[in-house]
Amino acid sequence: MHLARLHRARRRGGLPRLWLFSDAARLPDPLAAAARLPRGAGVVARGLDPAVLAALARLARRRGLALVVAAEGRAGLALRGGLHLPDRRASRHLLPLLLARRAGAPGAWLTLAAHGGAGAVARARRLRADLVFLSPVFPTASHPGAPVLGPLRWALAARRFGRRAVAALGGVAPATMRRLPRGVAAVGAIGGLLQQPVSRPPQCLR
DSSP: OOGGGGGGSOOTTOOOSEEEEOBTTTBSOOHHHHHTSOTTOEEEEOSOOHHHHHHHHHHHHHHTOEEEEETBHHHHHHTTOEEEEOSSSOOBOHHHHHHHHHTTOTTOOEEEEEOSOHHHHHHHHHHTOSEEEEOOSSOOTTSTTOOOOHHHHHHHHHHTTTTSOEEEESSOOTTTGGGSOTTOOEEEESGGGOSSOOOSOOOOOO
16 A cells, blocks of 8 residues: 555544654655645654744645644644654653643644553553554664564554554555554654655654
């Protein structure tokens, strides 16, 4: 299945199945890539310049894209979006986001990054995360030479999250989509959603 076709089958409640990740090294300005996303997809905004983030939020509203801001709950809410919790970085203003979600604020998604540890499982269950990005499923430019989960270990790790929706992240591209295990709720990508190769060294996935 091509990545862009995932928008045709969205989860109950409207959770996007296709997510673009920005990245301070690989994709510091995701506007062009986000503009090519199908309506109903999502964007995880990480480490963006405030002006770029504001422009991305406007684009997301125009094109019906979900937006979550990494590590900054108030910023996500101010932009009519949600919060992405990195696995290896502190986050701020989680409580306002949780309260907004409880009140039914539209677009106040809560996503989090995980690398298979027990702590991430407990965190996802405690916070009732909408989506968990479990990585890396395949070899990725963000972790050159690092161990990967692979489809089988990814599936086993995903089961530990119970009924939480789990997305595959890391090395996801049209060529690897067919290798993803059953039960993948969504996919996230950087390079897999770019038309041009990236020349700068990437930073690690958060």
